[in-house]
Amino acid sequence: MVNWQRGVMRVMNIANHAVTVTSIVDLTPRYRRIRFSAPELAQQLDVFPTAWLRLWVPNPERGEQHVSQRGYTFVGVDADAGTFDLEFVLHETRGPAGDWAKQAVVGDSVEAALTPAKIALPEGTRELILAGDVTALPAINSWIADVGEGVSARVFIEDGHDDRDQLPAERRPGDTWDWVTPTDTRGEALADALRANVSQSARQFAWAAGEKTLVKHVRHVFKDHLGLLRGQRFSQFYWIEGHSPS
Ligand SMILES: Cc1cc2nc3c(=O)[nH]c(=O)nc-3n(C[C@H](O)[C@H](O)[C@H](O)COP(=O)(O)OP(=O)(O)OC[C@H]3O[C@@H](n4cnc5c(N)ncnc54)[C@H](O)[C@@H]3O)c2cc1C
Structure with a gap:
């Protein structure tokens, strides 16, 4: 071929x-x-x-x-x-x-x-919300390693495995990490966790990646619950359940 x-x-x-x-x-x-x-x-x-x-x-x-x-x-x-x-x-x-x-x-x-597709954090960002599945973990860690002390990170990752605590996590004082156990629908539990734990505040930026359905759920939270505008959020499908690209 x-x-x-x-x-x-x-x-x-x-x-x-x-x-x-x-x-x-x-x-x-x-x-x-x-x-x-x-x-x-x-x-x-x-x-x-x-x-x-x-x-x-x-x-x-x-x-x-x-x-x-x-x-x-x-x-x-x-x-x-x-x-x-x-x-x-x-x-x-x-x-x-x-x-x-x-x-x-x-x-x-x-x-x-x-x-090379660079994403820049808007000037003055104070809170960085990072969400996804485990495929997004390397990117989430790269965000945390890069942002300065003035930006606090709130991490939400959907994964149901017992050993998820052993996965690499860039920990800093003041950040929070939440591991969310999935339901039958990808992203549903993650979206619920975000809604329950994060509220609108000034100078927020939100980023998400992972499976397509999961990202769609999270994107709704960014737009509707957090009211974030285009320049204040970014999300990307990393893979699609049941689909193998050529
Ligand atoms: C910008 C970007 C960055 C990425 N970074 C990473 C990274 O650092 N680490 C990482 O592991 N992945 C990462 N991914 C995701 C990775 O590219 C996909 O998971 C990819 O589909 C894996 O390819 P594959 O050939 O193994 O499976 P595919 O041929 O794509 O798919 C075969 C089958 O496996 C399923 N599948 C694919 N990925 C997964 C998964 N993670 N869990 C369960 N089922 C799956 C598909 O739904 C399909 O049914 C990234 C993707 C993008 C676009």
Whole structure:
């Protein structure tokens, strides 16, 4: 099958970079941190909260040579060492990126492309509301690592696993972290938790990412309950339940 996505990116002049696995750490049985060496890529990176890349992973179900792109968030970029980490949710339903991460060994090499889409926190923000599922955790941590002491963070993550406390969390005094156990409908419990615990205040900014239905629920809270206008909120679908892109 023709890899049209690679063609589009070539036309847009988006370069691919080889990235090589140098270490693998399982933080929980479902959450794996992989360190990559990519000196050229790491040195040219403008690191900002939520910065992510497109990883090209083999997708044999779509064809022998087919590679598919999937988004992952930069963690712990070290320009001097020429390395960065990606944190993978090892989800049960098969998918090329999850499968690749489950089988990865040190020395494996794939390609990655940069996606510079910077989100800026409005000047004077005092409260940052961060919501999502575990795929959003690397981005949530990147926000907290970046904002100064004058901004307090309220984190809400929907996940029902017993070991969720072992997931990496950028803790600072004054911030709050709430783990929300899901109901049958993604995002419903998360939206309820936000409604119950967060109220409108001046200088708020809200960010959310994760599964599509979950993000839709949260977006309603940002707009209707918190009354946030366009420049005061940002949300993004990271993946869609039951859908595997080409
Ligand atoms: C900007 C951006 C940043 C992202 N950052 C990260 C990150 O840092 N870490 C991370 O783990 N993910 C991240 N994601 C999400 C990740 O790209 C998706 O989860 C992706 O769909 C995984 O690809 P796959 O090939 O494993 O599965 P796919 O081929 O996309 O899907 C196969 C099946 O698995 C299901 N599925 C996909 N993801 C999940 C999941 N997380 N849990 C349960 N079922 C799932 C799908 O619904 C489908 O049924 C990010 C996405 C974007 C757009």
